[in-house]
Amino acid sequence: MEAVQGARGDRVLFSSLSFNLSRGQLLHITGPNGSGKTTLLRILCGLLTPLEGMVRWHGHDIRSSASTHRRECTYIGHRDGLKAELTALENLQVNARMSGCHDTKVINDSLRLLGLWDYQDLLVGHLSAGQRRRLALGRLLVKRAILWILDEPFTAIDIDGRDIIEAQLISHLQGDGIVVLTSHQALSRPQLRERCVTVSLQ
Amino acid sequence: MRLFRFFHRFASPREFFRIAGSMIPWLAATTLLLLLIGLYLGLFVAPPDYQQGESYRIMFIHVPSAWMSLFVYMVMAGTAAIGLIWRIKLAHVIAMSSAPIGASFTFLALVTGSLWGKPMWGAWWVWDARLTSELILLFLYLGVMALYAAFEERRTAQRAAGILAIVGVINVPIIHYSVMWWNTLHQGPTVTKFDAPSIHPSMLAPLLIMSVAFMLFYAVVLLMRARWEVLDQEQRSNWVDDYLEQLSP
Amino acid sequence: MTAFTTIFRRDIKLALRHRSELINPLAFFVIVVSLFPLGLSADSRTLLQLAPAVLWISALLATMLSLESIFRSDYEDGSLEQLVLSDHPLFLIVLGKVTAHWCTTGLLLTLMSPALAISLAFPPQNLDILVWTLLLGTPTLSLIGSIGVALTVGLRRGGILLALLILPLYIPILIFGASAVDMSIDGLDVAGQLYLLAALFVLSLTLAPFATSAALRVTLE
Numbered sequence: 001m002e003a004v005q006g007a008r009g010d011r012v013l014f015s016s017l018s019f020n021l022s023r024g025q026l027l028h029i030t031g032p033n034g035s036g037k038t039t040l041l042r043i044l045c046g047l048l049t050p051l052e053g054m055v056r057w058h059g060h061d062i063r064s065s066a067s068t069h070r071r072e073c074t075y076i077g078h079r080d081g082l083k084a085e086l087t088a089l090e091n092l093q094v095n096a097r098m099s100g101c102h103d104t105k106v107i108n109d110s111l112r113l114l115g116l117w118d119y120q121d122l123l124v125g126h127l128s129a130g131q132r133r134r135l136a137l138g139r140l141l142v143k144r145a146i147l148w149i150l151d152e153p154f155t156a157i158d159i160d161g162r163d164i165i166e167a168q169l170i171s172h173l174q175g176d177g178i179v180v181l182t183s184h185q186a187l188s189r190p191q192l193r194e195r196c197v198t199v200s201l202q
Numbered sequence: 203m204r205l206f207r208f209f210h211r212f213a214s215p216r217e218f219f220r221i222a223g224s225m226i227p228w229l230a231a232t233t234l235l236l237l238l239i240g241l242y243l244g245l246f247v248a249p250p251d252y253q254q255g256e257s258y259r260i261m262f263i264h265v266p267s268a269w270m271s272l273f274v275y276m277v278m279a280g281t282a283a284i285g286l287i288w289r290i291k292l293a294h295v296i297a298m299s300s301a302p303i304g305a306s307f308t309f310l311a312l313v314t315g316s317l318w319g320k321p322m323w324g325a326w327w328v329w330d331a332r333l334t335s336e337l338i339l340l341f342l343y344l345g346v347m348a349l350y351a352a353f354e355e356r357r358t359a360q361r362a363a364g365i366l367a368i369v370g371v372i373n374v375p376i377i378h379y380s381v382m383w384w385n386t387l388h389q390g391p392t393v394t395k396f397d398a399p400s401i402h403p404s405m406l407a408p409l410l411i412m413s414v415a416f417m418l419f420y421a422v423v424l425l426m427r428a429r430w431e432v433l434d435q436e437q438r439s440n441w442v443d444d445y446l447e448q449l450s451p
Numbered sequence: 452m453t454a455f456t457t458i459f460r461r462d463i464k465l466a467l468r469h470r471s472e473l474i475n476p477l478a479f480f481v482i483v484v485s486l487f488p489l490g491l492s493a494d495s496r497t498l499l500q501l502a503p504a505v506l507w508i509s510a511l512l513a514t515m516l517s518l519e520s521i522f523r524s525d526y527e528d529g530s531l532e533q534l535v536l537s538d539h540p541l542f543l544i545v546l547g548k549v550t551a552h553w554c555t556t557g558l559l560l561t562l563m564s565p566a567l568a569i570s571l572a573f574p575p576q577n578l579d580i581l582v583w584t585l586l587l588g589t590p591t592l593s594l595i596g597s598i599g600v601a602l603t604v605g606l607r608r609g610g611i612l613l614a615l616l617i618l619p620l621y622i623p624i625l626i627f628g629a630s631a632v633d634m635s636i637d638g639l640d641v642a643g644q645l646y647l648l649a650a651l652f653v654l655s656l657t658l659a660p661f662a663t664s665a666a667l668r669v670t671l672e
Binding site: 365 | 616620626651662670
């Protein structure tokens with residue numbers, strides 16, 4: 001990522017921001033509300049074009065190699081991207097199929113891992129906010145992308161859930177994955193902290 | 203190659219602002235001159251029409267504005283496409299500055315058409331194919347302008363309205379021919395205004411001069427609008443600060 | 452193709468679980484058509500004269516009012532940005548969504564139209580032409596409409612604006628559709644209009660999904 005400038009409206013949120021990430025690294029973006037954390041994540045996943053500069057993935061501008069970047073990247077925004085009228089299982093099935101995963105075992109394992117196995121036939125509209133957040137993060141498990149971009153992944157999630165997710169982050173990093181996340185809480189596990197780079201926005 | 207370099211420089215907001223600023227007075231003077239010549243020839247020199255008498259003279263306003271209404275739409279869609287494909291900011295500015303001007307030409311064509319229609323058809327408005335197409339064109343312009351105004355972010359607004367302009371330009375011929383077809387179906391053959399097999403040179407000359415004058419008028423207003431739009435868009439850059447400092451003593 | 456079928460099936464399933472949204476456009480169609488005899492007269496000759504226009508304009512408005520459902524809820528719950536970011540071609544996803552929308556609105560309106568036409572003193576032997584025009588015309592309405600929804604989905608109140616953007620583009624379809632029905636009642640040959648409707652459908656099928664995809668990428672910024 002090079003000299004990126006991001007703005008909402010006519011207000012520049014950050015400029016000349018540059019960093020490099022390599023396999024096995026975690027980038028923790030911190031900053032107060034309204035400092036542009038979400039904007040930065042949306043630029044990184046290709047939803048937003050930066051005002052200046054560019055994001056490179058494997059050395060190529062993500063606007064020109066969009067399909068590689070999209071295939072190798074999973075973005076979990078602050079909205080869960082789930083349909084309230086579908087059950088937990090159906091939601092995960094659609095997400096899995098859209099990311100090219102047709103293996104029922106992977107889907108079932110993910111549901112078990114996230115602690116949602118007993119709730120799989122419940123409509124998502126009837127799940128709690130924390131359960132919905134867990135299900136949204138289930139995308140990570142069915143797609144298996146290299147780059148995970150997570151906007152406040154721990155919102156509404158209890159201590160158990162946080163443990164499960166942090167364990168997944170660790171195994172992803174150990175498997176040479178990359179994680180970019182925003183979070184107001186500090187990361188608790190030492191395995192995460194030793195691989196962590198922090199960028200703070202003002 | 204030289205030409206290309208000129209355009210490349212011209213596309214930078216700062217150079218555009220400067221060059222456009224120096225072009226406007228000359229263009230405006232020429233526009234005024236041609237308008238006066240065209241109006242004089244059209245109103246005083248050209249002979250009255252053997253069928254319509256004096257009322258046909260509104261043609262010298264109506265026909266150029268109808269031509270311009272279509273031409274400006276093409277320019278708007280074309281520059282919007284350039285802006286979307288090559289990500290040139292100035293092209294978007296030109297496209298969106300064109301929209302209100304084109305809508306005004308369309309409105310002028312509608313008003314003059316209806317004024318002309320009163321003596322010809324005995325009614326202010328008839329569902330004539332040309333007038334109806336022109337009315338739909340006005341709706342298309344209003345749609346682009348409304349969409350542009352609806353977004354808070356200029357970049358999103360420019361691109362969204364640009365896409366709509368391109369969709370519109372594909373539809374303009376389809377709408378035009380469907381309306382023509384509908385018109386012959388429901389009204390039977392009506393006498394259209396341009397039935398005259400050949401137009402007399404003394405009428406053609408003012409018509410052409412007025413058309414050129416309208417074209418230049420468009421250029422002048424476009425450059426003026428685009429300049430202020432560029433100034434607003436680039437308000438964070440240094441050259442705008444410098445320029446504004448120069449203005450205020 | 453996985454993208455198309457997955458999204459198509461998802462949207463059909465969602466529509467079936469949201470019965471009220473499925474029924475609303477149909478109820479609107481019925482109510483608007485039944486307002487005309489009340490506002491005009493129950494005289495069958497007057498009704499028959501207006502029937503093609505009434506049926507077509509009501510179907511067009513019913514489609515337009517249902518358009519927002521193509522993208523609105525997906526935009527609000529964040530599914531839309533996930534679809535845009537998926538590594539499938541966006542135009543296939545769009546096509547899946549528009550097809551699902553047509554199956555749950557345009558197709559149902561078409562199937563209902565004969566019953567409403569009969570109530571307007573429409574001659575039964577001409578019903579096939581009415582159904583054909585709607586069958587060829589309503590998919591085009593959904594396709595063109597999807598561009599408008601994609602452009603306005605990011606705005607808090609897009610409703611009226613959507614009508615302003617979309618209705619002028621609907622005019623050719625209305626002209627050919629309504630006139631075909633009208634002329635068939637007079638016993639004239641209407642193959643020409645049907646071909647033109649088919650041509651407009653093919654044209655919008657090839658172009659609209661790309662315009663909609665481009666519009667989505669812009670408005671999601």
